[in-house]
Structure formats: C-alpha cells, structure tokens
Amino acid sequence: KQEVTQIPAALSVPEGENLVLNCSFTDSAIYNLQWFRQDPGKGLTSLLLIQSSQREQTSGRLNASLDKSSGRSTLYIAASQPGDSATYLCAVGGGADGLTFGKGTHLIIQP
C-alpha cells in the first residue's frame, strides 16, 4: 500500500526566505505527483503536476522536482511571502486511480 510522508509537519520562516518542503513515497510505481495548497477550511488548489517521466515543473516562484527511483519530491518556494501561508499537500497517483496524500506541511510566513 502506497504511503506518503511529508517533512516537516510545520514550518515558520521570516518573509523573503527561500524554503524547501519534502515529500517521500514508498512505492515508486507512480504515474504522477501533484502538489496542492490548502487554506484553512477550504478546498485544495492544484499548484504543480509532475508526470512520472518528468524531473521537475515550475510555476512562478514555485519549483517541484521528482526523483521517482528514490521516492522523493521537493517543493521549492522562492522569496516567500505572507500570502504563501497555508498547508501544502503532496499526493501521488497511479494513473487513472485516486491520489494518495501525505498529511501536509503547515507553513507560516512571518511578515
């Protein structure tokens, strides 16, 4: 059974810092990996989707990498802003199947 772990569980940094969120998964037979953002009491917003054949994806200040063989992904956030404060969820997919999620990293950016 696929298991997804996210480290750290919580992170608080001053505004302007670059930061890295980590995600690991136990079964490397995945088709894709998705990073989401969730604000308190809200639904999930898709940030980046990486197909299994890809190594990284970029969107604005966000960059996500995937090392499928080692079962790891990182989400890099450049020049963090208070508006980036949220919970970040990593999820892996088996093709047409539902996603398996980690528990998330709760991020606070201090003004």
Next chain:
Amino acid sequence: EAEVAQSPRYKITEKSQAVAFWCDPISGHATLYWYRQILGQGPELLVQFQDESVVDDSQLPKDRFSAERLKGVDSTLKIQPAELGDSAMYLCASSLESGTVIYNEQFFGPGTRLTVL
C-alpha cells in the same frame, strides 16, 4: 475559469440522521472522485467514478455510505445514519479522463464541512 462546485458548504446534523452532499464536476470531466479529510490529515479516497460507473469504492463504508452519478455528470454522496466519527471535510474532485495519464490532473471543489453532534 471552470470549477468544481459542491453544496452545501457546511452541514451540521445529529447522529443517526441522514445527510447528502452534491458535486458538479468541471464540464467535460469524465472522472469524479469523492475524498474525506479528517482534521489534520490528508484527504483519503472514498469512491471514484468513470462516467456513471463506479471504478473504485473499496474504501467506502458501504453499510452507511452510498454514492451515485446517475447521468455521468453530477454526483451525490449520502450518509445514513451519520455517526460522530463522520465529522470531516468531504471533497469532490474531477479529472478530464482516466486512462490518459497526461490529463490526469485532479481539480478539487471547496468541500463540504460536516459536523455530527
């Protein structure tokens, strides 16, 4: 921009009552998913539809939960009777089609927050 719609946004009910949640996926999305998210945890898949057919309901507590997508468009998730442990966020997601990995990105609705008293 197209979005996944869900209603109600919040629902408070007493245990043993019946509740129902509605989801309307992004137009043209063949695959629809229902997830449950307990506070502090990641979402967990309850049921997956491809058009009107159930593809995966292995994690759906079938003694009390039911889901349908009769015309292959919108979907309803029902709980009867509700229990205290059902308090959670119920999230609906959709993707363009299954079997074609490139378009497998899932898009989520705002969720329904259920509180069972």
